[in-house]
Amino acid sequence: MSTASSAIERFSRYQSEDAQSEQPVCCPVRDVLDRIGDKWSILMIMTLASRSQRFSELHRAVRDISKRMLTQTLRDLERDGLITRHVYPTTPPSVEYRLSPLGRSLLDPMASLIVWADRSSGEIHAARARFDGSPTDVPQSRAVKTRKTGVPAATG
Amino acid sequence: MSTASSAIERFSRYQSEDAQSEQPVCCPVRDVLDRIGDKWSILMIMTLASRSQRFSELHRAVRDISKRMLTQTLRDLERDGLITRHVYPTTPPSVEYRLSPLGRSLLDPMASLIVWADRSSGEIHAARARFDGSPTDVPQSRAVKTRKTGVPAATG
DNA sequence: CTGGATCCGGGACGATACTG
DNA sequence: CAGTATCGTCCCGGATCCAG
Numbered sequence: 001m002s003t004a005s006s007a008i009e010r011f012s013r014y015q016s017e018d019a020q021s022e023q024p025v026c027c028p029v030r031d032v033l034d035r036i037g038d039k040w041s042i043l044m045i046m047t048l049a050s051r052s053q054r055f056s057e058l059h060r061a062v063r064d065i066s067k068r069m070l071t072q073t074l075r076d077l078e079r080d081g082l083i084t085r086h087v088y089p090t091t092p093p094s095v096e097y098r099l100s101p102l103g104r105s106l107l108d109p110m111a112s113l114i115v116w117a118d119r120s121s122g123e124i125h126a127a128r129a130r131f132d133g134s135p136t137d138v139p140q141s142r143a144v145k146t147r148k149t150g151v152p153a154a155t156g
Numbered sequence: 157m158s159t160a161s162s163a164i165e166r167f168s169r170y171q172s173e174d175a176q177s178e179q180p181v182c183c184p185v186r187d188v189l190d191r192i193g194d195k196w197s198i199l200m201i202m203t204l205a206s207r208s209q210r211f212s213e214l215h216r217a218v219r220d221i222s223k224r225m226l227t228q229t230l231r232d233l234e235r236d237g238l239i240t241r242h243v244y245p246t247t248p249p250s251v252e253y254r255l256s257p258l259g260r261s262l263l264d265p266m267a268s269l270i271v272w273a274d275r276s277s278g279e280i281h282a283a284r285a286r287f288d289g290s291p292t293d294v295p296q297s298r299a300v301k302t303r304k305t306g307v308p309a310a311t312g
Numbered sequence: 313c314t315g316g317a318t319c320c321g322g323g324a325c326g327a328t329a330c331t332g
Numbered sequence: 333c334a335g336t337a338t339c340g341t342c343c344c345g346g347a348t349c350c351a352g
Contacts, residue, residue, distance in 0.1 A: 012206070033273055034195075037193025067316095116261065120188065121188055124237060195324085210333085250334085
C-alpha cells in the first residue's frame, strides 16, 4: 500500500466518473497508459534513454519494428511531447530524436515497472505453467485458449 | 537517470539479445509489460487494490468492460498469478477475486506510473494541441491521422 | 536516408444468446 | 450470479512500393 493507495484512489475516482459520463474516455491516466501500453513506445523511450539517436539507429536498435510503426510511434511520442525531432538538412537528410524533459521524467517510473517485471518474470512463468498444467477440474477446456504467449497446449 | 539507468540497460540487453535470436520474443520484460499494457488489466488490479471483489462488483466498477473481456482479463491475471479466484458454492454461486502477494507487489510500481501520468497529462494534452495545431510547415498533412484520441481534424 | 501511401491479415474486443 | 460460445467489427501492425 503506502504510496500506492492515494494514487489508486484518484485513479479509481477518475474511472468511476468516466463510467458515469457519456464521454468515451476522459480519464487522463487511461489515455496516457494506453500510450505506454502500446507495443513500441516503451522500447523507444528506453532506447533513447542513453542518448539521442537517428531514425536508422533506432531501427537497428529495435530491429523487429517495421519502418511504418517506427515512424508512427516516433510521431505519436513527439505529439505527446515526450521526444523532440531535429532535422538536419544534409544530403542525405538526417533526423535526430531525443527525449524531452517530459520524456526523461518518465524514465524513473518506467524503470520501477521494469525492475518489477524482471524480478517477477520467474514467478509469473511458474504461475502460468502451474495454471496451464492443472486446470483443477476441467481437463479439456480453459487452458487452451489464452490469448498471448500461450503454449498451443498438447490437448489437440 | 539514477535508478533508471541500470534497469534500462538490462532491458536493452534483453531486447538486443532478442533481436539476435530467432525466437519471436523471449524478453521477460516485454511479455510482462504486454499484460500491463492491455486495455483492462491495470483497471482490474487497481479495482482489486482496495478490497477483494466479486465478478459482478468488478463489472459494476468498470462498467464499460464486456463480460467476455472481464472473464478473460481475470483469467489471464489468475494465470499469471497476480490474482486468486475463490469459488463459494452457494446458490446462486459467488466467486471472489483478490490480489495475490505478487499482484500487490505490483501496486507500488504501477502507482508511480499513475502518479506520473496524472501529473503529466496536462502537459501532454498541451503538447498534443500544439502539435495538432501547428504542423510547422506541412499544413495539410501529418496532423490528420494520428491513431488514437485524435481529433478528426477539420481539414477534410 | 527518412519517411509516406496503400493493401491486407489477424487478433482484440463488443454484442448477443445461452447455460448451470 | 458467473460465466461460455459464436459471430461480427475494427484497427493494429507487417509488407511492399513510392518519394524527396
